Amino acid sequence: MDIIIGLIRNVLEEGFIYGIMAVGVYITYRVLELPDLSVDGTFPLGACVTAALIRAGVNPWLACVIAFMCGAAAGSVTGLLHVKLRITDLLSGILVMISMWSVNLAITRGSAVVQFYNEDTIFTSGPAALLKGDLRIWRFLILAAVVCIIVKLLLDFYLKTQSGLLLRSAGDNPQYVISLGKDPGSMKILGLAIGNGCTALSGSVLAQQAQSANIQSGTGMVVMALAAVIIGTNLFRKLRFMKATTAVILGSILYKACLVIAMQLGLPTNYLKLLMAVIFTVALVSNNMLGGRRKKQNVNPNKI
Amino acid sequence: MSIQTKSETGFVSLRNIYKTFNPGSVNEVVLFTDFNLDIVKNQFVAVVGSNGSGKTSILNLLCGSLPLGSGEISIGGRDMGRLKEHERSKFIGRVFQDPSKGTCPELTILENMALADNKGASFGLRRGVNKRRVDFYRSRLELLKLGLEDKIHLPVASLSGGQRQALALLICTMAPLDLLILDEHTAALDPRSSETVMELTERLVREKSLTTLMVTHNLKYAIGHGDRLIMMHRGSIVLDVSEQDKSALCTRDLTDKFNEISLEDGN
Numbered sequence: 001m002d003i004i005i006g007l008i009r010n011v012l013e014e015g016f017i018y019g020i021m022a023v024g025v026y027i028t029y030r031v032l033e034l035p036d037l038s039v040d041g042t043f044p045l046g047a048c049v050t051a052a053l054i055r056a057g058v059n060p061w062l063a064c065v066i067a068f069m070c071g072a073a074a075g076s077v078t079g080l081l082h083v084k085l086r087i088t089d090l091l092s093g094i095l096v097m098i099s100m101w102s103v104n105l106a107i108t109r110g111s112a113v114v115q116f117y118n119e120d121t122i123f124t125s126g127p128a129a130l131l132k133g134d135l136r137i138w139r140f141l142i143l144a145a146v147v148c149i150i151v152k153l154l155l156d157f158y159l160k161t162q163s164g165l166l167l168r169s170a171g172d173n174p175q176y177v178i179s180l181g182k183d184p185g186s187m188k189i190l191g192l193a194i195g196n197g198c199t200a201l202s203g204s205v206l207a208q209q210a211q212s213a214n215i216q217s218g219t220g221m222v223v224m225a226l227a228a229v230i231i232g233t234n235l236f237r238k239l240r241f242m243k244a245t246t247a248v249i250l251g252s253i254l255y256k257a258c259l260v261i262a263m264q265l266g267l268p269t270n271y272l273k274l275l276m277a278v279i280f281t282v283a284l285v286s287n288n289m290l291g292g293r294r295k296k297q298n299v300n301p302n303k304i
Numbered sequence: 305m306s307i308q309t310k311s312e313t314g315f316v317s318l319r320n321i322y323k324t325f326n327p328g329s330v331n332e333v334v335l336f337t338d339f340n341l342d343i344v345k346n347q348f349v350a351v352v353g354s355n356g357s358g359k360t361s362i363l364n365l366l367c368g369s370l371p372l373g374s375g376e377i378s379i380g381g382r383d384m385g386r387l388k389e390h391e392r393s394k395f396i397g398r399v400f401q402d403p404s405k406g407t408c409p410e411l412t413i414l415e416n417m418a419l420a421d422n423k424g425a426s427f428g429l430r431r432g433v434n435k436r437r438v439d440f441y442r443s444r445l446e447l448l449k450l451g452l453e454d455k456i457h458l459p460v461a462s463l464s465g466g467q468r469q470a471l472a473l474l475i476c477t478m479a480p481l482d483l484l485i486l487d488e489h490t491a492a493l494d495p496r497s498s499e500t501v502m503e504l505t506e507r508l509v510r511e512k513s514l515t516t517l518m519v520t521h522n523l524k525y526a527i528g529h530g531d532r533l534i535m536m537h538r539g540s541i542v543l544d545v546s547e548q549d550k551s552a553l554c555t556r557d558l559t560d561k562f563n564e565i566s567l568e569d570g571n
Contacts, residue, residue, distance in 0.1 A: 158429070165419050165432040169408040176408045179476065180423050181394040 009141055011260050015253030016144040017205050020151050021221065022228035022252040023245045024198025027155070029229055030244065032171040032191040037093030037222050038078040039199045041100025042071045044218040046200030048107040051114040051213035060122045064147070064204050071200020072193040074100060079189030097218075104215045114213045121208035122147070140209055147205055151198060152245045158194075167191055199225070220273050227280040228252035230287050237290075255279065314342030315515055316366070316483050321375035323361065323539075335361055335539040336373070343532075348509055348516040350526040352562070353536035359519045362536075363485050366517070368392045380482040394424055397476035399469070401488040406472025409461035413452060416460055416475060417441045423479040444474055448504060466497025470504055477508050484509065486518040490525065498522075502529065523558045535561060 021043065028036040046067040053063040074096055081092035108114045122128060123143055131139045158164045170177045170187035177184040199221070207213040232251020236242050262275055321339040326332050335358050343349055353359045364370035366377060368389040377384040379395050399406050407416050418433040418441070438456070445453040448470045452463075460468060469489060477484065486505065490498035506529055509516050520526050526533055533550055535543035535558075543561060545553060 160432050161429045162419070162422055162427040162432050163429060165411060165415050166427045168410060169419065172410040173405065173408045175400070175405045176419075178390045179393050179398060179406070180419060181390055182427065183388070183390045 007260060007264065009138070011257045012253060013141045013144050013209070014206075015256040016141070016148040016249065017202055017209065018224060018228065018256065019148045019202075019249035019252040020205060021199045021202035021225050022232070022248045023148075023152055023155055024195040024202070025222075025225035026229050026233075026244060026248045027167075027191050027198075028195035029226060030171075030233060031159075031168055032188055034082075034089045034171075034188065034192065035093070035226075036075075036078060036192060036195055037090060038074060038096035038100070038192075038196055039093075039222045039225055040218040040220070041097035041104075042074045042196040042199045042218075043203040043221040044104050044213070044215050045074055045100050045107075046071050046203030047207035047213035047217055048104045048114065048215060049200070050204040050207045051116055052107050054116045054119050054121065054208070055114070060120055060125060060208060063208075064122065064201055067204035068197040068201040071203075072197035074103075074200070075192040075194070075196025076189055078196065079192040082192075083185035083188055100218070101215070108213065108215060112215050115211060116213075117211050119211070121211060122205070123208060144205060144209070147201075148249060151201065152243075152249060155194075155198075155245055156243055163190075220276055223276050223280045224252075224255065227276070227283050228255050230280075230283040231255055234283070234287055234290055315345040315347075315381075316343040316379050316517070317341070317377070318362070318365070319376040319378075321365065321377075322373040323365065323370075324373055336375075337539070339375070339539060339541075341534075341541070343515060343517065345515055346513045347532055348514075348530040349518065349532045349534060350530035351517065351519045351534045351536060352521070352523060352526045352558070354562070356538075357536040358539040359536050360487060361539075363398070363487050363517065363519060366392075366483070366485065367396055367398060395482040396485060397479070397481045397483070398485040398487060399472050399476050399489040401491045403465040403468040403472065403492060406476060407460045407468055410459060412457050412459050413445070413463075413471065414438065414441060414456040416471070417444070417456075417478070420475040420478045444478070445471075447507070448474060450500075464497070466493050466500060469493060469497070469501050473501065473504055473508060477512060477514065481512075481514060484514045484516040486516065486520075488519055488521060491521060505529070523555050523562065527553060527555060527558060533558075 021039065025036065025039060028034045049067045049070045050063045053066060054060055058066075078092045078096045081087045081095060082089050087095070123140055128139050128143055131142065135142075159168060166177060166180070166182060167187050167190060169180075170184040170191070174184035177187060203217065206217070228251040229248050230251070231254055232247040232249070233244055235254070236247035236250065239247075258279055259272065259275065263269070263272070267275060318339060318341045321336045323336040324332060324334045341362070351359050351362070361370060365372055366379070366384070368384065368387060372385065379392075382395065384392055408419070411419070414433055418437070421437060421441075441456065442453045445456070450467050450470060452467060452471065460471065463471065473489070489505070490501050493501060502525055505518070508514070516530070518530060527550065531547045533543070533545045533553070534541055
């Protein structure tokens with residue numbers, strides 16, 4: 001029983017941590033309809049920045065905020081390449097992703113792994129220190145959930161503001177943004193900044209959980225985040241009362257659960273990335289099939 | 305067939321416009337050579353013409369969605385030449401042929417109106433929909449007589465083409481405008497919806513005394529609405545009748561003229 005509870009705790013912990021990234025990618029992929037590959041580079045960016053800052057004695061919560069800002073800056077670069085230099089969205093993402101490798105190495109001063117055991121993290125200091133006794137083993141889950149839910153609530157709030165409504169229009173109908181006298185390109189850059197900021201924050205929290213940052217931790221993050229977004233938004237599409245950001249976090253938890261179940265059933269670790277790709281493919285294909293059906297329902301010849 | 309005297313500049317003016325598509329290639333098409341058009345303030349101009357006559361290109365040149373070859377475009381005394389499309393939108397409102405272009409389908413009616421209401425201001429972190437304006441939005445929607453005032457929380461995607469176009473027109477005229485551009489805005493609608501939208505157009509244009517440029521394929525609308533009618537052919541104005549002469553003009557005359565120029569093109 002303890003093992004099962006331990007596994008569930010583990011799934012929820014990681015689900016929430018990657019959920020932070022998933023809500024960010026929801027902004028770029030679903031709201032702006034941009035497939036953003038720079039996520040693979042900005043996730044370890046967040047981790048490396050955090051490791052460097054925590055080792056320098058910076059407050060871990062402040063490190064989270066700085067990680068977010070670094071991610072946002074990298075995301076703006078993707079946006080600028082795409083919008084101002086007219087490079088396709090996929091290529092702009094790849095360019096930033098590949099350049100982040102060097103940036104991350106520069107931050108870690110050339111080492112692939114930076115450990116910061118015994119340093120304060122958000123899981124050991126500040127509010128987390130109040131969790132004592134039996135609650136101690138739950139502190140990772142509690143803090144990951146708290147950070148994830150704060151990010152989700154802030155995004156929900158943002159998407160209802162004037163700027164947020166404009167961002168949603170930029171993805172849906174850029175011409176409408178133009179008629180409002182605004183440049184849809186700037187909104188795309190802003191959206192990519194938010195998306196990659198969340199991704200870097202997610203990397204930062206994961207690094208603090210592991211108390212080490214690994215510059216290779218970004219591999220497969222695009223796939224993981226997109227899978228969470230697609231699984232979440234598809235499974236819970238029918239539930240009108242549920243916000244898309246909530247659905248995406250649940251998608252992230254479900255996705256993690258699939259991976260953990262597969263590992264528990266004896267899948268060798270080496271096949272993990274393959275499994276990630278397979279689950280993503282299944283999610284994409286079912287998305288297309290469901291999406292196709294939905295489209296047909298929407299077209300009502302009497303209404304045009 | 306009077307073309308304006310070039311000395312006085314209109315409220316909206318296109319001067320010495322040259323536009324060539326695909327210059328230097330085998331597909332080179334010269335559309336405008338020294339094209340001039342002036343529209344006085346508060347005038348409602350209807351433009352007709354066959355496909356490829358340059359009607360829509362004029363709209364695109366005005367809005368900046370098509371780069372200008374050479375010439376000068378000014379609206380309300382402001383030179384538009386250097387302004388980008390979204391910068392010109394501050395002075396121009398445009399309703400497109402495609403009803404889905406004038407609104408954001410994913411947002412609700414209320415959110416769409418709130419966005420349009422904020423046009424020209426900065427889009428910051430204030431709440432998108434100002435609760436105190438909701439009653440005003442409702443009263444504007446009541447003008448449409450489509451019952452949309454009771455559906456303000458529905459996404460625009462769930463509306464019909466006619467409802468969307470009526471909403472687009474309303475949204476587009478919410479902020480003060482120097483020029484309203486109607487780009488075949490009834491062409492994609494069924495006859496009943498297009499009547500409704502055309503009626504609404506007439507009402508809004510008159511209510512706000514908007515300077516309006518309407519491109520249409522419907523000769524009846526071109527005669528029935530507006531203070532001035534222009535027929536275009538191969539990038540130049542072949543007919544330009546003002547209000548007095550227009551009342552004498554019937555659909556038949558216009559159709560004959562239209563057929564005459566269409567025959568030249570062999571279509």
